[in-house]
Amino acid sequence: xxxxxxxxxxxxxxxxxxxxxxxxxxxxxxxxxxxxxxxxxxxxxxxxxxxxxxxxxxxxxxxxxxxxxxxxxxxxxxxxxxxxxxxxxxxxxxxxxxxxxxxxxxxxxxxxxxxxxxxxxxxxxxxxxxxxxxxxxxxxxxxxxxxxxxxxxxxxxxxxxxxxxxxxxxxxxxxxxxxxxxxxxxxxxxxxxxxxxxxxxxxxxxxxxxxxxxxxxxxxxxxxxxxxxxxxxxxxxxxxxxxxxxx
Amino acid sequence: xxxxxxxxxxxxxxxxxxxxxxxxxxxxxxxxxxxxxxxxxxxxxxxxxxxxxxxxxxxxxxxxxxxxxxxxxxxxxxxxxxxxxxxxxxxxxxxxxxxxxxxxxxxxxxxxxxxxxxxxxxxxxxxxxxxxxxxxxxxxxxxxxxxxxxxxxxxxxxxxxxxxxxxxxxxxxxxxxxxxxxxxxxxxxxxxxxxxxxxxxxxxxxxxxxxxxxxxxxxxxxxxxxxxxxxxxxxxxxxxxxxxxxxxxxxxxxxxxxxxxxxxxxxxxxxxxxxxxxxxxxxxxxxxxxxxxxxxxxxxxxxxxxxxxxxxxxxxxxxxxx
Numbered sequence: 001x002x003x004x005x006x007x008x009x010x011x012x013x014x015x016x017x018x019x020x021x022x023x024x025x026x027x028x029x030x031x032x033x034x035x036x037x038x039x040x041x042x043x044x045x046x047x048x049x050x051x052x053x054x055x056x057x058x059x060x061x062x063x064x065x066x067x068x069x070x071x072x073x074x075x076x077x078x079x080x081x082x083x084x085x086x087x088x089x090x091x092x093x094x095x096x097x098x099x100x101x102x103x104x105x106x107x108x109x110x111x112x113x114x115x116x117x118x119x120x121x122x123x124x125x126x127x128x129x130x131x132x133x134x135x136x137x138x139x140x141x142x143x144x145x146x147x148x149x150x151x152x153x154x155x156x157x158x159x160x161x162x163x164x165x166x167x168x169x170x171x172x173x174x175x176x177x178x179x180x181x182x183x184x185x186x187x188x189x190x191x192x193x194x195x196x197x198x199x200x201x202x203x204x205x206x207x208x209x210x211x212x213x214x215x216x217x218x219x220x221x222x223x224x225x226x227x228x229x230x231x232x233x234x235x236x237x238x239x240x241x242x243x244x245x246x247x
Numbered sequence: 248x249x250x251x252x253x254x255x256x257x258x259x260x261x262x263x264x265x266x267x268x269x270x271x272x273x274x275x276x277x278x279x280x281x282x283x284x285x286x287x288x289x290x291x292x293x294x295x296x297x298x299x300x301x302x303x304x305x306x307x308x309x310x311x312x313x314x315x316x317x318x319x320x321x322x323x324x325x326x327x328x329x330x331x332x333x334x335x336x337x338x339x340x341x342x343x344x345x346x347x348x349x350x351x352x353x354x355x356x357x358x359x360x361x362x363x364x365x366x367x368x369x370x371x372x373x374x375x376x377x378x379x380x381x382x383x384x385x386x387x388x389x390x391x392x393x394x395x396x397x398x399x400x401x402x403x404x405x406x407x408x409x410x411x412x413x414x415x416x417x418x419x420x421x422x423x424x425x426x427x428x429x430x431x432x433x434x435x436x437x438x439x440x441x442x443x444x445x446x447x448x449x450x451x452x453x454x455x456x457x458x459x460x461x462x463x464x465x466x467x468x469x470x471x472x473x474x475x476x477x478x479x480x481x482x483x484x485x486x487x488x489x490x491x492x493x494x495x496x497x498x499x500x501x502x503x504x505x506x507x508x509x510x511x512x513x514x515x516x517x518x519x520x521x522x523x524x525x526x527x528x529x530x531x532x533x534x535x536x537x538x539x540x541x542x543x544x545x546x547x548x549x550x551x552x553x554x555x556x557x558x559x560x561x562x563x564x565x566x567x568x569x
Contacts, residue, residue: 128352233559
């Protein structure tokens, strides 16, 4: 069984968000780039599956759509333990553009992992779009996954509970928190080995842009916090009723 | 032309997120001079369908096919595409809940439609079609234009609210034309959490952080939540420590919530936490550290020991609700 893990290159989650002067684009100056947190958990789970005794996983490939500067993030994925990386050499336009590029390289994989969303533009769309373009099943809100022969057993979150479902490969698993406990951190040996692992660069296919950002705004600053003393808990609750009118 | 709204059900019952999507879709329909058509997949009785008449819906297309209970994303997207074509939908609205965000991307591919998820309000312009969406997990808003004739939107929870508007509802059943081969998901087991207010539906959320010192102190949080009819939540360190289940973690990598009232008790407010709760209408913070970043996001705050403040909150809440 071959696994593909989609890797998003996103600003570190502690980044203070700012935009350029005319507010049309994210200001990337001084930003640290990381593997999208859910993609990192997905890769960790893929590694656990591959390392399990009697595993049928032959290889783990990671892929992204991005320019050369995103290769550091793919190398990190290789250092964590992926066998091979593919980069589609293009600027990510919208979610459909990204999914359509990935559809060119995603055929032939049995299990495809996508994160539930990317922490930058919160699209939550690429995994589902890719599955539709490939004409295969997708299961979303995945918090647990086991491989049993050519069938995949998935635990997913549903409104008000959870559910175990079985699905036959190929399938796109769109994962959230819980899929792996802690993301793996590359070890020195992994970092050394990553340098010699294959990283293939693929040209993009022509794809229309369906959605675009016109501009961005930061949310309005909050008014000052109204402070009460440690003994005034009751007064605060009363203010929620009388003043804020939320109780 | 019409606006099509997918209202999903759990065991035959609609939830608040579905009614909110209906309210929102009906408002767009009015703005654009179109009909508001809801679509329901799976077995939902007439009385439940009739509830949509309270939220400005003109027509309901209902497929009572029980196979949709498996929440098979591929099959649901296919059925919704059939409905969209049948009612000549130009705009399709889904809730940005587990099911809505799973189906919307697939549906948008089928209809060659532009998709915007996590939408926070009515279109600011119909031509070009422009809507606002949450980006950077609530740390910014993106103004987004869709260039395609057909548009798919998912609505961020509690961003529009319920808008009551009574209509004469026409309920029609419709045939999705799906065969057995269209369903590929085998549901083996379902666990429903009962007796708890769902975080995704809660109007009030009471959350605890490391300042609560240990899982043994959570009874106070649960008591306050129970008095207020609130959901309970926690910060990431708390779920990582195993004090509380992962499902309660709110923040950037956990659940994103937007209740009317949010209590952050013993939570310092790391930027990742704030991202997950900044959509809350009113935030109350209690923390020992006067410089904790949570106070910058909070509307009401107490610098002090949460163990001393929480019993006062519970007592005051009991008096209010008593």
